[in-house]
Amino acid sequence: MNSPKGEFHKNKPSLKVNKLCEIEIFDDEFEEVAFYTIRIEDEVLTETEKFYQRFLENENYADYSADFRSIVTWIELIGNEFGALEYFFRPENSAYALPPKERITRRYTMGKNIDIIERNRLRLYCIWISESVVILLNGGIKEAQKNSDKGAENIQSHFRLANKIGKIILEKIIEDELSHSFKNLEGDFTFYI
Amino acid sequence: MAQSKYSKIARSKIDPIERNAMRKSLLIAKRIHELRRKHGYTQKDLSEKLGVQPSLVSKWLSGFHNITIETVEKMEAIFNEPILVVFFDEEKLSKTKSSKKAS
Numbered sequence: 498m499n500s501p502k503g504e505f506h507k508n509k510p511s512l513k514v515n516k517l518c519e520i521e522i523f524d525d526e527f528e529e530v531a532f533y534t535i536r537i538e539d540e541v542l543t544e545t546e547k548f549y550q551r552f553l554e555n556e557n558y559a560d561y562s563a564d565f566r567s568i569v570t571w572i573e574l575i576g577n578e579f580g581a582l583e584y585f586f587r588p589e590n591s592a593y594a595l596p597p598k599e600r601i602t603r604r605y606t607m608g609k610n611i612d613i614i615e616r617n618r619l620r621l622y623c624i625w626i627s628e629s630v631v632i633l634l635n636g637g638i639k640e641a642q643k644n645s646d647k648g649a650e651n652i653q654s655h656f657r658l659a660n661k662i663g664k665i666i667l668e669k670i671i672e673d674e675l676s677h678s679f680k681n682l683e684g685d686f687t688f689y690i
Numbered sequence: 691m692a693q694s695k696y697s698k699i700a701r702s703k704i705d706p707i708e709r710n711a712m713r714k715s716l717l718i719a720k721r722i723h724e725l726r727r728k729h730g731y732t733q734k735d736l737s738e739k740l741g742v743q744p745s746l747v748s749k750w751l752s753g754f755h756n757i758t759i760e761t762v763e764k765m766e767a768i769f770n771e772p773i774l775v776v777f778f779d780e781e782k783l784s785k786t787k788s789s790k791k792a793s
Binding site: 522523524525526532534543545546549550553565566567569570571573574575578579582584585587596597 | 691692693694696697699700701703704705709712713716719720723749751752753754
């Protein structure tokens with residue numbers, strides 16, 4: 498029997514399998530903020546651990562150690578002292594990213610400390626939920642001005658995933674499937690992407 | 691309480707000088723935010739009063755941008771309140787001077 502035009506594709510089961518994700522704690526040992534992350538299916542590392550591992554252990558990324566350290570310092574300062582005030586994050590559509598727009602880097606040149614204002618070349622995407630709850634995701638090297646520009650391939654997939662998860666989390670909060678009080682996130686920690 | 695081992699390792703590598711510099715920037719940013727809210731100014735209002743682009747004010751308020759003493763001075767004049775208070779510890783300073791002389 499011949500299928501009407503287009504019907505074959507319409508009825509064809511999608512090959513794209515949704516992946517189960519789970520929210521889990523990344524670091525809640527800070528005074529003011531609990532940082533959560535996402536684990537996709539049964540992957541060994543969470544999304545944020547993948548980001549950290551890349552810049553901590555992979556020698557190919559050694560040039561970015563100052564940029565990475567700067568993000569880690571930022572996380573510690575807002576985590577322990579300032580709280581995750583929304584303006585300390587960079588809005589990225591339905592998600593956020595660290596660090597904010599510019600930073601000061603200290604370089605040691607010719608035996609002297611020189612402060613240089615420069616753009617941090619890394620982005621760590623996250624979902625800002627409150628001043629005490631942030632879900633950190635993955636990220637990478639931001640080489641182009643816009644995520645749609647050529648040269649941004651390295652980071653595009655992380656940007657898209659962060660926005661997808663950002664929408665899902667927002668929906669879960671609106672639907673009361675997820676709630677938060679101070680550093681605690683409660684409710685259904687699972688979802689599909 | 692839980693902590694990924696990667697977070698623990700990364701935090702152990704934080705440079706205290708960088709942390710202190712960043713902390714001071716954040717303190718200034720937070721103080722400017724508080725004053726801006728207290729006086730009911732938007733970021734645009736503040737940029738107009740300072741004669742700079744709103745994007746620059748936004749960078750200052752993120753705490754991640756170097757702010758000059760001159761800009762702080764201008765903001766203090768706008769708010770008519772202090773943003774930076776510098777403590778000058780005479781006793782500590784004289785001890786430092788005498789120890790330098792001794793060496």
